[in-house]
Amino acid sequence: MKGTDIMRARNYRQLGLAVAGLLFLAGPAWAVPSFARQTGLPCNACHTTPPELTALGRQFKLDGYTLSTAKQITAPAKGNTSGLQLAASLPISVMFQIADSFMNTVPAGTQNGDIEFPQQLSLFLAGAWSSNVGSFLQVTYSGAGDHFSIDNTDIRYARQSMWGNTPVAWGLDFNNNPTVEDLWNDTPAWGFPWISSDVAPAPAAGALIDGGLAQDVGGVGAYAMFNNHFYVDGTLYRSMHVGAIPPTSANAINIDGAAPYGRVAWQQQVGKNTLFEIGGYGMYVRDFPLAVSGAYDSTRDLAVDFSLDQTIGANQWSLYATDIYEHSTLTASMAAGLAGLIPHHLNTGRIDTTYHWGDRYSATVGVFSTSGTSDPVLYAPTAVSGSASGSPQSSGYVLQAGYWPWQNINFTLQYTGYWRFNGGSTNYDGSGRNATGNNSVYLAGWFIF
Numbered sequence: 001m002k003g004t005d006i007m008r009a010r011n012y013r014q015l016g017l018a019v020a021g022l023l024f025l026a027g028p029a030w031a032v033p034s035f036a037r038q039t040g041l042p043c044n045a046c047h048t049t050p051p052e053l054t055a056l057g058r059q060f061k062l063d064g065y066t067l068s069t070a071k072q073i074t075a076p077a078k079g080n081t082s083g084l085q086l087a088a089s090l091p092i093s094v095m096f097q098i099a100d101s102f103m104n105t106v107p108a109g110t111q112n113g114d115i116e117f118p119q120q121l122s123l124f125l126a127g128a129w130s131s132n133v134g135s136f137l138q139v140t141y142s143g144a145g146d147h148f149s150i151d152n153t154d155i156r157y158a159r160q161s162m163w164g165n166t167p168v169a170w171g172l173d174f175n176n177n178p179t180v181e182d183l184w185n186d187t188p189a190w191g192f193p194w195i196s197s198d199v200a201p202a203p204a205a206g207a208l209i210d211g212g213l214a215q216d217v218g219g220v221g222a223y224a225m226f227n228n229h230f231y232v233d234g235t236l237y238r239s240m241h242v243g244a245i246p247p248t249s250a251n252a253i254n255i256d257g258a259a260p261y262g263r264v265a266w267q268q269q270v271g272k273n274t275l276f277e278i279g280g281y282g283m284y285v286r287d288f289p290l291a292v293s294g295a296y297d298s299t300r301d302l303a304v305d306f307s308l309d310q311t312i313g314a315n316q317w318s319l320y321a322t323d324i325y326e327h328s329t330l331t332a333s334m335a336a337g338l339a340g341l342i343p344h345h346l347n348t349g350r351i352d353t354t355y356h357w358g359d360r361y362s363a364t365v366g367v368f369s370t371s372g373t374s375d376p377v378l379y380a381p382t383a384v385s386g387s388a389s390g391s392p393q394s395s396g397y398v399l400q401a402g403y404w405p406w407q408n409i410n411f412t413l414q415y416t417g418y419w420r421f422n423g424g425s426t427n428y429d430g431s432g433r434n435a436t437g438n439n440s441v442y443l444a445g446w447f448i449f
Contacts, residue, residue, distance in 0.1 A: 032126040032136070033408055033449055034091035035060070040069040043407040048309075048316060049354055049362040050410070051190050055275060058183040062169045062225055064158030065127055065134030084130075091127025095120075099444040101197040105437030107384050114199040116143040119444065122151060132171075133157050144198050150215055150242055152180050152189065163226070170224040177214040178237060178261050181223065184277050186305040186320035189214070192352040192366050193398050195412060200440035201384055204422050205370050205392030207326040207348050209261075209283045209301040216241055216253070219261065231279070233263040239287075249291050256296050259285040265305075273311040280304045288332060295332035301325070314358055321351040326372075333378075340377035346392060347371050362402040369395040379422065381430035388430030391423025396435075408449055414442040 036043050039060070046057030053061065060067055070087055077083030099119040106112045118141070125137040138151035158171035173181045180189040188210045206212060221235025236258040239247045247254040265279025282302040289297055303324040310317045326346040333339040352366030376390030396418035403411045421435035422428050428435055 032093045032124045034093040034124060034126045035065065037089075038068045038070050038087065038091060038127045044359045048318065048356055049194075049364070049402055051194055052185045052318060052354075053183065054309075059169075061136075061154075061156075061183055062158065062171075062223075063160070064132060064156035064171055065136060066130075066132060066158065068128050085128075086130065087128055091125060093124040093126060094449055095122040095124070096447045097121070097195070097444060099195075099197065099442065101199040101443075102441045103200055103437070104439040105433070116198075118143050119198065132159060142198075150176065152177055152215070154180050166227050168224055168226055169228075170222070173219075173221050173223055173233075173235065175219055175221075175235070176217060176240065177211075178209055178217070178219070178235070178283055179263075179281065180214075181221070181233065181235065182263065182281070183231065184265065184267075184279075184305065184307050184320075185318075186277075186307045186322045187281060187303075188322075188324075191322065191350065192320060192354075192364060193400065193414065193416075195444055195446075196414065196416070197440055197442040200416065200442070201421075201438045203370060203392070203394035204379055204385060204387060205346060205372060205394065207301050207324045207346055208285055208299050209281075209303070209326075210324060210348060213237065213253070213285075217255070217259070221261070223263075229266060229268065231263070231265040231267070233261075235261045237261060237283075247292060252289060253285075254288045254292050256286040256288060259283060259287075275309045277307045278305070289338060290336060291332065295335055297328065297330045297332045299326060299328045316356040318354045318356070319351075320353075322349070324348045330378075338378065340375045340390075341373060344373040344375065344378075346373070352398070359407070360404050362404075364398070364400040364402075366398040366400075367396075368398070374423070383429055383431040384433060385422075386429045387422035387424075388428060389423040393423050394421050394435075395419045396421075408447070410444075410446040410448075412442075412444045412446070414444070416440050416442070 046054055046060055048054060073086045073088055075084040097119045098117050100113060100115045102113050121141040123139045125135060128134045135155040137153045139148055140151040141148045153176045155174040156171050161168050175181050177189050179187040185191060217237040218240035219235045219237035221233060223233040225231045238258050239255040241247055241251050244251055261283045263281040265277055267277040269275045280303060285299045286296050301324055303322055305322040308319040328344040330339040330342055330344055334342050348370045350368045352364055354362055354364040356362045371393045374389060374391045379387040379390045379392055381388045398416050400412060400414040417439045418435040421438055425435045
């Protein structure tokens, strides 16, 4: 065997033992079954409450989704003849999700209790394409939108090397959502809550890196993990509006050139039962709002994050936190009448903790808060979704319980409550609605096969 192959086998063997003895946790979601078919491992080898990753799941993603025990079609490379390593079956999976939502106070003229059958139907092309290339590629049908569209997508070219005496896992990454390439569950793309109602109102303000560019950009970058401790990633993103190519003045955000994204993290095991990670990430975007040239806005997002996993007997406790600080200069938006001020800042903090009973039950508590610059033009008074004060401040909590009768079937009960919504606790929208009116109960069933 080559040195890198031996290193990879050793990494997986050690991680497999760690999973068996340390991280035998709760079931999957986005624990895509085609990965299980490819590796021969159960979903909970790589996932806790989905899409939370175990140490083995992070290594599998780091290595480009290529670990396989399934039947392969192979041919050796020789001279000018290319080699081949291809899965004998196409790595496709399906997720079907049904849901129902109930609000504390429904907007006038609407019913309470909005069943969605489905809320979404997703198709996944997830697994190895060759010996060093693999993907997590998701296409989703939305019941609310009544159409299919590209969803989170991550395509990787991955290698293992030695840098002196230090093992390095490195690769190239192509994706369509900043932070979707990340290995931990405290950054926006894979952070809690992992599913939620698309019927209940959501706060108006959010950092750009916090889902504001999801599936609206295309990025290419490089990453490396040194000695399974220090991780670094850099990606450049450009606008890629689905259904609007090339970008036009009809698009709300058109990136000027390319927007850089950066990420550093350190992970460390403490004793036999605790694994933690601490890091930071950020992005700088210069864009033309409703234009393709001329005056521009600029946004700088900087964030810190922390995660902790601890085994307690046959159970597991997880803690995730992130804090995002955004500074924006909205020169173009103010000139276009879209904002009332040029300098803006926004601060978003989230912390959540989950306890897993074996691989069948889980309970999560999360708290969130957003605050920033008041702007009555950017955050205008509108019934339900607006702000009477022009303030972006919102805060609240999420309580969630999960039950996995099988590793590919989940039932979720979630309650979201608000202390403040769009700047106020009472009459926040100027139309008499209180923040607690947006409190909601959400029921969902996931069927993944």
